[in-house]
Amino acid sequence: MRLIAALPIILLYGSLSFCGAEAADPVPAQANVFKAVIKSLQGSGVPESYVKSVFDDPRVTIHEDIIALIHKPAEKFTYEEYRKLLITEERIAGGAQFYADNKSLLAGVSQTYGVDPFVLVALVGIESKFGEKKGKYPVFNALYTQAELLPRRSAWAVKELAQFLKLCYFRRREPFAIYGSYAGAFGFGQFMPSSYNAYAVDFDGDAYPDHFAWPDTLASIANYFVKNGYHSRGQGFSEGSGVWKALRAYNHSDNYVRVILDLRLEIQKKLGQAG
Numbered sequence: 001m002r003l004i005a006a007l008p009i010i011l012l013y014g015s016l017s018f019c020g021a022e023a024a025d026p027v028p029a030q031a032n033v034f035k036a037v038i039k040s041l042q043g044s045g046v047p048e049s050y051v052k053s054v055f056d057d058p059r060v061t062i063h064e065d066i067i068a069l070i071h072k073p074a075e076k077f078t079y080e081e082y083r084k085l086l087i088t089e090e091r092i093a094g095g096a097q098f099y100a101d102n103k104s105l106l107a108g109v110s111q112t113y114g115v116d117p118f119v120l121v122a123l124v125g126i127e128s129k130f131g132e133k134k135g136k137y138p139v140f141n142a143l144y145t146q147a148e149l150l151p152r153r154s155a156w157a158v159k160e161l162a163q164f165l166k167l168c169y170f171r172r173r174e175p176f177a178i179y180g181s182y183a184g185a186f187g188f189g190q191f192m193p194s195s196y197n198a199y200a201v202d203f204d205g206d207a208y209p210d211h212f213a214w215p216d217t218l219a220s221i222a223n224y225f226v227k228n229g230y231h232s233r234g235q236g237f238s239e240g241s242g243v244w245k246a247l248r249a250y251n252h253s254d255n256y257v258r259v260i261l262d263l264r265l266e267i268q269k270k271l272g273q274a275g
Contacts, residue, residue: 040162187211
């Protein structure tokens, strides 16, 4: 059974990017998404019966409002508009408070991975407003909607659906209990399922990389950075630096990179620290 959800079209405020998402070759419209996911999962160890049970679940929903949101990304704004939307006094103050509340954890992650702690703070401030914005769409449904209704994104969405079901099966997570952005990103750092499976880290030692827990979220982001071009702090933050390359891998937008680095400086200023 498939339900159609018609919700008001809004600009997503908290989750403006999705870690590691890339375009894929298009597949024909009206492709059989279930069969495509099964094919993608061949050799993964995820049983076809499990995939079928998820696709047959009455909670499978197409959210038509996602289509408008996909076609109107905030990253297409001018930088002045983008910065004004995201770097607010509230977010700067929130970043300063988040740093103060998590100073020891940030220091531990920074020491382990060599990643600037204020870059981490700024990123989670943009992605989830320091955990406040968790997303309103079940990740499965967000990806399923794109696979069904957006032919140019269908191959990519099928891949992410397969990765999400792999995550849920092996981590024993309920597929419709994980909520995220309209694009299918989830957690405080807005990882796509493929990025979670590739880069997620269990930093708090409970045997599960939980992207709704700060130790695992911050360490996973740092791990992603290091494996996508981030170098030592001494290299600087200019365009072409390792920091810039890692942030652009996270979201393929120069506006995104600039706003993260600008928010980083504003948070430091708020705390009375040098940039």
